[in-house]
Amino acid sequence: MPPDGYTTVTISDSVATKLTQIMASHDHSSYAEAIEYAADTTLLQESEITVQELIQLLAKRIDEIDETNLP
Numbered sequence: 648m649p650p651d652g653y654t655t656v657t658i659s660d661s662v663a664t665k666l667t668q669i670m671a672s673h674d675h676s677s678y679a680e681a682i683e684y685a686a687d688t689t690l691l692q693e694s695e696i697t698v699q700e701l702i703q704l705l706a707k708r709i710d711e712i713d714e715t716n717l718p
Contacts, residue, residue, distance in 0.1 A: 653679075656702070665709045685709075 649655050658666070663678070670681045685705050 656682075658706070662706060662709050665712055 666678050666681045666685075669675070669685065670678070673681070673684055675681045675684060682705070685708075686701060689701060689704060689708075
């Protein structure tokens with residue numbers, strides 16, 4: 648059970664690997680920080696979006712990342 652104010656999400660191993668790479672390249676210490684960074688970045692580029700749409704968009708974009716181009 649997550650603490651108050653937090654939600655548990657399930658992600659694929661592929662997405663977890665890519666989030667780890669995002670964490671390393673942007674100096675985030677947790678998946679939560681990497682997800683928050685990705686969400687904030689996405690929201691700056693998108694008009695109003697629902698949480699469900701945001702999760703789907705982030706998962707799609709992370710799946711499209713070419714891992715060979717990441718540090």
